[in-house]
Amino acid sequence: MCAKRAFNKIDHEIMCALWKWAKKRHPRKGLRWIKNRYFGNETTPMGLCCTHMQEQTERDKVFKTA
Template identity: 55%
Template structure:
């Protein structure tokens, strides 16, 4: 079956271990976002976006190392539904086309982007999934023989070369 630990669900599917965000953590982040949107019924759009973005970004960053691309997409869709209902509640006498034109825009090849022109709601699905790669067992960052290995590792991860590895290689 599997088990939950620290917000992750560990389970074997056809003999392969997959780690995903747990259902309780998904429900918790959706509930938190829903509470902010409901409490911000009279907030301007930019203030609402500024309150939501850190939560969306932080939750996505925590789960970006596991199997979570579909979960990110599902949460983005739930957030879209919440923001659409928020906009409809603010203007009950206006039509759907007017509401879409007022609160949503077409940006970077995507339609229905919740934006006020300057601030844009962050899309969790835009977070790249990056798997954790273990360091070789014998590798030592203080040994000059391993400096090339660590330099390649940092370049592959898109990180700047740390001072120590740079110093050992010269």
């Protein structure tokens, strides 16, 4: 297995775990709301999970590995 495929698999597993956590954290919210809140909106590209803090730094973001 090449490194790119390995890192893509790791990215996929992390995103699945984050998505599962977000759905469990907000059971009464819709999928679109969860996606916009954590996984992308007009300022955040899709596939980048971000926290919502007043002063967000690079340390507060989860980046794709591949």
